[in-house]
Amino acid sequence: MSKTITQDLSFLHLIGGASLPVQLVMLLLLLASLVSWWFIFRKLFTLRQEIKQTDEFESVFWRGSDLNALYQRAASARHVAGSMERIFEAGFREFTKYQSGVDIGPVMDSTRGAMRAVYQREMDRLESHLSFLATVGSVSPYVGLFGTVWGIMNAFRELSNVGQATIAHVAPGIAEALIATAMGLFAAIPAVIAYNRYASDTAQLATRYESFIEEVSNVLQRRVAKPRDMANFS
Amino acid sequence: MVRLPGNKSEPGKLRAAFFALLVHVVFLALLVFGLNWKNEAPEALSVDLWADLPSHPIKPAAPVAKTTSQPKPVKPQPQPQPQQKTQPQPQPVIKAAPPPVRKPEIALKDKTEKPHPEKEVKKPEPVKKEAPKEAPTQKTVEKPVPKEAIKKPEPIKKETPKIEPAKKVEQKDDAQQRAEAHKQAQQQEQQMAAAQARAMGEIEKYKAMIQAKIRSRIIMPPDLPGNPAAEFTVTLLPGGDVLTVILRKSSGYPVFDDAVERAIYLAKPLPLPPDPGLFSAFRNLNLAVYYRE
Structure with missing residues (x-):
């Protein structure tokens, strides 16, 4: 008796011995965990790159380099540029479409609008998949719990068929059911941690972009005050 | 107005997928191989099983072995040599799992040396050699594995010699076995009696303790x-x-x-x-x- 139980308690045996719904739950959780880890790593790379590019562009921009040259660089390297560079590019292009002599109010409005649009799109890109992490983090414990409850229900139902109930009759069933909870937690914990981390990272980036938009529009507005410079732009 | 910024290619999609897989494989390997799910449990169980028993059976067994066998201190150490020559039968019993290389040797010796040692050694044996032969087997079985219960090794001793020598030397071994079985039965009885006496002593002791505790209240x-x-x-x-x-x-x-x-x-x-x-x-x-x- 004791020997069979100890043999049954190996990890793979437990998974193999679980009932079909519990196995399905485990499979679901495994998939959720795999995908969420995939997103975790993708987001990790993306955000790390984004922060690096933003740092670089900000330092270049505030070093007082020529806006025109910056624009040229941003436009040519659009596919590898960071979000901040793209925001700047969109705003500057919109700004240069208006030639001198036009009222400054609408120009600045549309410039800011163009930057806002790109900003929204970039934020959308940065925040993509974060909702999936949040979902996995909040739902997979419940899914695992469902598997556990189901497994324990079965374990006790089988117990009712046995005349003399001992702990040895329920123990394997409960153990295999509890694996579902363990898997749910294994999927949820990293997802929640990653979600919180990435959400705060994106929020920080968002603040930086927003203040950058304001600053760029101020710089451009100052440019309008000196219309002679604008002649160079086209 | 604004042209859509070209879809920026996301860095390291494949790399991320690879890392995600790696995390799971490592974790699974840790679960399956890192934790000894199988090995831990039997150890704990075996300790449970034998925790109480050895104190009863082994102590009475030791004096019996000592009184019957004089050459005991010498025999157990040079085990392999005397046994291969003089006692071809009990060897497979003593060493339950000898290295596979040895077995053919024993078999050969069984065939080649059988006639000589059987006649030389076995004839005076039945009564006298019984004890020394019995003693080392007991020693080897009981001493190094004190956890094994008395009941388990004994039936093996009885049965395994029966099967092997039966083909070759039946009559002598019959006598031998009967003597052996008798001896073991005696031993068992002694041990049972000792265990019972011990249990009785235990019961008396605790009854006295109960009395004392009640009296103190x-x-x-x-x-x-x-x-x-x-x-x-x-x-x-x-x-x-x-x-x-x-x-x-x-x-x-x-x-x-x-x-x-x-x-x-x-x-x-x-x-x-x-x-x-x-x-x-x-x-x-x-x-x-x-x-x-």
Whole structure:
């Protein structure tokens, strides 16, 4: 008796011995965990790159380099540029479409609008998949719990068929059911941690972009005050 | 107005997928191989099984082996040499799992040397050699593996020699086996008796402890004449809790009876032997408490 139980308690045996719904739950959780880890790593790379590019562009921009040259660089390297560079590019292009002599109010409005649009799109890109992490983090414990409850229900139902109930009759069933909870937690914990981390990272980036938009529009507005410079732009 | 910024290619999609897989594979490997799910449990169980037993059977077994065998201190060490020459049969019994290289050797010797050692050694053997042969086997079986129960190795000793020599030398071995079996039966009886005596001693000891504990809780009513005795039947639960206390025979002084009854309830949990097998002797306990010691 004791020997069979100890043999049954190996990890793979437990998974193999679980009932079909519990196995399905485990499979679901495994998939959720795999995908969420995939997103975790993708987001990790993306955000790390984004922060690096933003740092670089900000330092270049505030070093007082020529806006025109910056624009040229941003436009040519659009596919590898960071979000901040793209925001700047969109705003500057919109700004240069208006030639001198036009009222400054609408120009600045549309410039800011163009930057806002790109900003929204970039934020959308940065925040993509974060909702999936949040979902996995909040739902997979419940899914695992469902598997556990189901497994324990079965374990006790089988117990009712046995005349003399001992702990040895329920123990394997409960153990295999509890694996579902363990898997749910294994999927949820990293997802929640990653979600919180990435959400705060994106929020920080968002603040930086927003203040950058304001600053760029101020710089451009100052440019309008000196219309002679604008002649160079086209 | 604004052209859509070209879809920026996300960095490291494949790399991320690879890392995600890696995390899971590592975690799974940790679960399956890192934790010894299988090995831990049997160890714990085997300890449970043999925790109480060895103290009873092994001690009585040792003196028996000593008295019967004189050459014992010499034999066990040079085991392989004398046994291969003189006793081809018991060897497979002693070494339950000899290296596979040895077996053919033994088989060869069985065939080649059989006639000589059988006639030379075995003839004077049946009575005298019995003991020394018996002794080393016991030594080797019992000493290095003190956890093994007595009952298990013995049936093996009886049966395995029966099968092997039966084909070749039947009559001599029959006598030998009978003697051996007799000896083992005797030994077993001795051990059983010893274990029983031990159990009885244990029960007596704990009964005395129960008495002492109850006595220490009695608040003696002063100045009763003589030495009255109150007898109670106490029903115990495993763990030493008192279920019921029934006055079987009054001492004649209700004051004393009540004091003893109170003391019995006060004394719980009563001391019980750790071996749950002995509890049956304590389930319905008859206690006689005297006024004076």
